[in-house]
Amino acid sequence: MPEMTFAQAIDFALGMAMERDERVITFGEDVTMLRRELFVRFGPKRVRQAPISEAAFLAAGVGAAMAGLRPVVEIMMVDFIAVAFDALLNQATKIRAFSGGKWNVPLVVRASCGGGYGDAGQHEQCLWGLLSGMPGIAVVVPSNPADAAGLMLSAVESEDPVVFLEHKLLSDYWLDYLGAGGRSTVCFDVPAAGARGEVPSPPLPVPIGKARKARDGGDISILSLGVSLHRCLEAADILEDNGIKADVVDLRSACPLDRELILSSAARAGRVLVVDEDYLGYGLSGEVAAVLAEAGIKADFARVGPWEVIPYARRLEDEVLPDVRRIREAALRLCGHDA
Amino acid sequence: MPEMTFAQAIDFALGMAMERDERVITFGEDVTMLRRELFVRFGPKRVRQAPISEAAFLAAGVGAAMAGLRPVVEIMMVDFIAVAFDALLNQATKIRAFSGGKWNVPLVVRASCGGGYGDAGQHEQCLWGLLSGMPGIAVVVPSNPADAAGLMLSAVESEDPVVFLEHKLLSDYWLDYLGAGGRSTVCFDVPAAGARGEVPSPPLPVPIGKARKARDGGDISILSLGVSLHRCLEAADILEDNGIKADVVDLRSACPLDRELILSSAARAGRVLVVDEDYLGYGLSGEVAAVLAEAGIKADFARVGPWEVIPYARRLEDEVLPDVRRIREAALRLCGHDA
Amino acid sequence: MKPDPEDLYRRMARARFCEEALADLWERGLISGEMHLVVEEAVAAGVVAHLVEGDAMALDHRSTPPLVARGIDLLPLFLEMLGHEDGLCGGRGGHMHLFCRELLSASSGIVGSSAPLGAGFAVAAQYLKAGRVAVSFFGEGAFNQGMLLETLNLAAAWRLPLVLVCKDNRWAITTRSRSVTGGNLLRRARSFGIPARRVDGTRVDKVWEAAAWAVGRARAGRGPSFILASCPRMEGHFLGDPLLRVFREPLRQTMEIGPPLMRALLSKPVSAAAHRLPRLGAIGRTLTVLGAERCLLKKDPLRRSASLLGEEARRRIEEEARREVQEAVERALWEAGRGGPHA
Amino acid sequence: MKPDPEDLYRRMARARFCEEALADLWERGLISGEMHLVVEEAVAAGVVAHLVEGDAMALDHRSTPPLVARGIDLLPLFLEMLGHEDGLCGGRGGHMHLFCRELLSASSGIVGSSAPLGAGFAVAAQYLKAGRVAVSFFGEGAFNQGMLLETLNLAAAWRLPLVLVCKDNRWAITTRSRSVTGGNLLRRARSFGIPARRVDGTRVDKVWEAAAWAVGRARAGRGPSFILASCPRMEGHFLGDPLLRVFREPLRQTMEIGPPLMRALLSKPVSAAAHRLPRLGAIGRTLTVLGAERCLLKKDPLRRSASLLGEEARRRIEEEARREVQEAVERALWEAGRGGPHA
Numbered sequence A, B: 001m002p003e004m005t006f007a008q009a010i011d012f013a014l015g016m017a018m019e020r021d022e023r024v025i026t027f028g029e030d031v032t033m034l035r036r037e038l039f040v041r042f043g044p045k046r047v048r049q050a051p052i053s054e055a056a057f058l059a060a061g062v063g064a065a066m067a068g069l070r071p072v073v074e075i076m077m078v079d080f081i082a083v084a085f086d087a088l089l090n091q092a093t094k095i096r097a098f099s100g101g102k103w104n105v106p107l108v109v110r111a112s113c114g115g116g117y118g119d120a121g122q123h124e125q126c127l128w129g130l131l132s133g134m135p136g137i138a139v140v141v142p143s144n145p146a147d148a149a150g151l152m153l154s155a156v157e158s159e160d161p162v163v164f165l166e167h168k169l170l171s172d173y174w175l176d177y178l179g180a181g182g183r184s185t186v187c188f189d190v191p192a193a194g195a196r197g198e199v200p201s202p203p204l205p206v207p208i209g210k211a212r213k214a215r216d217g218g219d220i221s222i223l224s225l226g227v228s229l230h231r232c233l234e235a236a237d238i239l240e241d242n243g244i245k246a247d248v249v250d251l252r253s254a255c256p257l258d259r260e261l262i263l264s265s266a267a268r269a270g271r272v273l274v275v276d277e278d279y280l281g282y283g284l285s286g287e288v289a290a291v292l293a294e295a296g297i298k299a300d301f302a303r304v305g306p307w308e309v310i311p312y313a314r315r316l317e318d319e320v321l322p323d324v325r326r327i328r329e330a331a332l333r334l335c336g337h338d339a
Numbered sequence C, D: 001m002k003p004d005p006e007d008l009y010r011r012m013a014r015a016r017f018c019e020e021a022l023a024d025l026w027e028r029g030l031i032s033g034e035m036h037l038v039v040e041e042a043v044a045a046g047v048v049a050h051l052v053e054g055d056a057m058a059l060d061h062r063s064t065p066p067l068v069a070r071g072i073d074l075l076p077l078f079l080e081m082l083g084h085e086d087g088l089c090g091g092r093g094g095h096m097h098l099f100c101r102e103l104l105s106a107s108s109g110i111v112g113s114s115a116p117l118g119a120g121f122a123v124a125a126q127y128l129k130a131g132r133v134a135v136s137f138f139g140e141g142a143f144n145q146g147m148l149l150e151t152l153n154l155a156a157a158w159r160l161p162l163v164l165v166c167k168d169n170r171w172a173i174t175t176r177s178r179s180v181t182g183g184n185l186l187r188r189a190r191s192f193g194i195p196a197r198r199v200d201g202t203r204v205d206k207v208w209e210a211a212a213w214a215v216g217r218a219r220a221g222r223g224p225s226f227i228l229a230s231c232p233r234m235e236g237h238f239l240g241d242p243l244l245r246v247f248r249e250p251l252r253q254t255m256e257i258g259p260p261l262m263r264a265l266l267s268k269p270v271s272a273a274a275h276r277l278p279r280l281g282a283i284g285r286t287l288t289v290l291g292a293e294r295c296l297l298k299k300d301p302l303r304r305s306a307s308l309l310g311e312e313a314r315r316r317i318e319e320e321a322r323r324e325v326q327e328a329v330e331r332a333l334w335e336a337g338r339g340g341p342h343a
């Protein structure tokens, strides 16, 4: 299996999908540069530059998908989805339902997400909780190259809208563009296992909605995704020193949730810690709590993540985003240790 | 105390606020007709007609609020907030945080919400879960005239953005415009106690984030808001026949939640039923579950509400929106009865 | 190429009679929610007469006339309105959300959204079916909606085979669009690089000609065009528009609207009443204008087009169309078990 | 009224030296995240020279020059960039989210959002402070963003005291704006009913004149105006723009960018390589143009404005401004404990 960066893996899979299926096209701002290899391979018709008109071109993606294409529409950063929200909330995700199941929207929305490099809360949001709040959508958040490739394949093959989120700390070119800018004077806490890894060639589709147990423990079930997953794995290693063996589950998608794996891991451990880089309120962690409660699993429960707007200063940002220290402390508290 | 309709109560309070404070203005589409009494009283400068440009005029509301006004911006139906989402997600709710607490946005967004009259899922959404997912916002959902007036007063007096949602089944003019259109051949399930009631004159501010115990029971804690609250009260009455005494809590705001009242009611009953007209996934009911779980309250838990896009046909709509039958059945199941 | 008056008249008549049937069903309480009807048959017929299989339509909240004028099956349409599971969308869409995959036609109740949706259809046409086009219909009020304005640019920049049709009825609900619109819509479209024509939307032959130009450009790969068609609005914003009820049921409505307005006029400080009178006057004027425009029946597009063909043909076409619509309605009512002839 | 060349030059020099200081701090890794710098001092200075207390500014992602040109305190500004709690925004905003309540100035990193925000400031001015105005700054790329287009209409319809200033540097990140923009921006603004002027954005005197006209109109209650100011873009989209690094560090960057592109060129089916070559050429061209434009230093607005005043005055003003900026930076670094002179 070849080794690739997270970013390479995504475009590798997208290139594969475009090669296999002529209906797959991609458009968005700056894509001829951002996806320049795909541009060279597939040309300006299938890799198309868009004006800064997310509302129009995302809704155009909906129309194109309805009329037979499989568009992968890039919204540079997920934060900008706000200017195009109608295309998702009232169009893309409504059409299968409104048409009585007769018409569907095979659309992929691709966007970078996440923080940890000092851009502050208008450019570092995750928003997968918010996005998951509309029926009819899937939101995938890969944490490593193989999943990124596999989930991109599945997203393109999906018959319904999928939001594909690419964390900026994992994608080297985003981090370089936005954070480093070629400087050697800054450094970022990039999880190595997420930013680079082996990818099957051709990539294997990873089914959307299937979580993965990234670590097997049993004393506590730690649920997470994206970059935070790696923080959890690191914390879990340290927790061994306290005699605590942790399950760490990579949810892989914020929506749909893999209820089965969540419930089995939670039921065994009796303690659940959700670690989320997205806002904690009214989002993923709440939904997990409800899924557990509905299933009658009365586990001890805690969550780690931001309640607030992500601040600019790196030091303040570190206090808000989930980190190993806070994950470990929360886990210790859940397990009855003094943190 | 004079009796008023729900709709009258809101404009009564808004009129009071406009009379007291010159900085309060209102704008939106068709407001000179919709708020014609306020228009006559305060004139075109303070009740201002807007083009169908929600993105621009809501963001203009943010700017106006920053520069010293207290705008009440009308977005006709909350569904349309999608075209103006950036103004809330990336502007209004970010500014206090980004300015280090030095600048705030005393903005009220007023919108109608909710279904039950056959307009289908692009015009009948509630979206308070989605809206609550952004830090820095409050979302109020009154269930009766006195609360509507009191919450409107508090919203206008708030120093930070508040979304004020007015359920169309409670507001007679909306229901007439959109549902009945003057016909006597249709009827809607309007909760009488919500659509009309006594309102203190002058209205008393109702603090945002304070829930109200609408009924005292103790066997089960039913949490709801808006129109669904009335369905819960009705169900609670019937549950007495099964020997079940229910607490019914009117949350009054989807965000912030009144943790204290929720926890005390839930802890006593040990059984919690959340009844929500908004989408169940990733929203209010999840947040309630997480609040309970975080507090260590291991109650039996269930939720009633829509998982899906609201369909057009009245019969199908009734199957999706929370109704007395399903509330009762869920409560019975939670209490260990066969439903 | 010349228009075929009989064909156009047939499309218009079907559309009109469907609208009338829908109004009747709505009055009888068999259709729920808002119901926006139109007298825009001339625009619908004149444009869709140019469409062929594989062409797409993106529609707004007044979406039945283009669908009917294009020849959609009436039975599933009426069943949909009745919320029946055999309806066009299984009863799940309703009149603001009609989806017909065969005709590549989709409607949406979000003002302005038909523009980018049509652009997306046009993207697909460009890619999959050279020579096929997309049409977006929308009102003049939608012309201030950001996603529509963005689409003007997108369509021009991407040279999309898109025909943008604005049905200018001068009103957005109770707002006179002119009072909230800067500049001029024709110039606006042109300033984005989109060729534009104005046309009398009550004259089907004129609409047909403009559409021939616009659709022709799109088919030839010459990019988007814009048609601004003026239309009357005879039925208020939606059926039962409370403002129009002032005229239909003057007594009842005046009793409802009047007293609160008088209270507002005289509320404290009473000294302000003099300032307030003109505002009351403004509301009254809006109501009057709305009411008066409703009576401009001489501009009825169907009647106007009747003059394009002989009396005999007109009568024959009307009769056929009326019969077809009536049968579909009866059949739909019967299937819905709601008291058709066999209920 | 005539411009005061010394005043304008002082504003520009302060802005330029601040930008240079920020670039330095950024290179040293003391500023995190993206950093967008500009050579738009002439636009900033020429416009803000007309502003008085109570006037408002809505800024985009290049927001320091207008703030500095308007005279914001430099110490809190630099402390903010360093993420210090005594910074302008307590270290919580950073360079894309600078908020200064005293100057009624707010920036936002969402492209286009400065337009409606400025409109809101203008609404408040209309209501609370007759004669006060608001200015929105944005780039030409933002001109395709819906909320900005909506604002053109809103400002015209509401006759807002708003000055819309477009800094046209011809690029949006790596996209040549012309290639995704239909029509012409001046006509676009006018088509919404907004009077518009084009100006050379490297000539502070010309900008000043255009702004006198626009601000004058707004103060007099005559509604919004639009200024289209052409500007060079010399530093890439943001500092360390990877495309410009091709020129700065040709070897390293070519090694990074080149091989994957060659692989794409030769990927299966290899027969397609002939089609692909021109696409590779297009990418190369974009890079070249970006690089070449960077070198058009003869258009440096600061140098150009130097000719408006005597050598002695220029030197004096530069020296003062440089000293002021330097002191503020040193003080900020010292307070941030990051190795200023006293660290």
Ligand SMILES: Cc1ncc(C[n+]2csc(CCOP(=O)(O)OP(=O)(O)O)c2C)c(N)n1
Pocket (backbone or CB within 6 Å): B029, B052, B054, B076, B080, B083, C061, C062, C109, C110, C111, C112, C138, C139, C140, C141, C142, C143, C167, C169, C171, C172, C173, C237
């Ligand atoms: C984004 C959005 N804002 C507001 C509305 C409410 N609304 C429905 S129709 C309408 C008026 C539309 O006017 P116009 O486009 O001229 O169409 P007309 O009804 O006159 O045919 C409005 C404001 C909506 N559906 N969507």
Ligand SMILES: Cc1ncc(C[n+]2csc(CCOP(=O)(O)OP(=O)(O)O)c2C)c(N)n1
Pocket (backbone or CB within 6 Å): A029, A052, A054, A076, A080, A083, D061, D062, D109, D110, D111, D112, D138, D139, D140, D141, D142, D143, D167, D169, D170, D171, D172, D173, D177, D237
């Ligand atoms: C809504 C939105 N879309 C995309 C972006 C990403 N972005 C940041 S700056 C920029 C280019 C803006 O171009 P222009 O308005 O011409 O300003 P310039 O950078 O050239 O000064 C883009 C696309 C954004 N910040 N917001």
Ligand SMILES: [Mg+2]
Pocket (backbone or CB within 6 Å): C139, C140, C141, C167, C168, C169, C170, C171, C172, C173
């Ligand atoms: Mg109209």
Ligand SMILES: [Mg+2]
Pocket (backbone or CB within 6 Å): D139, D140, D141, D167, D168, D169, D170, D171, D172, D173
């Ligand atoms: Mg630019």
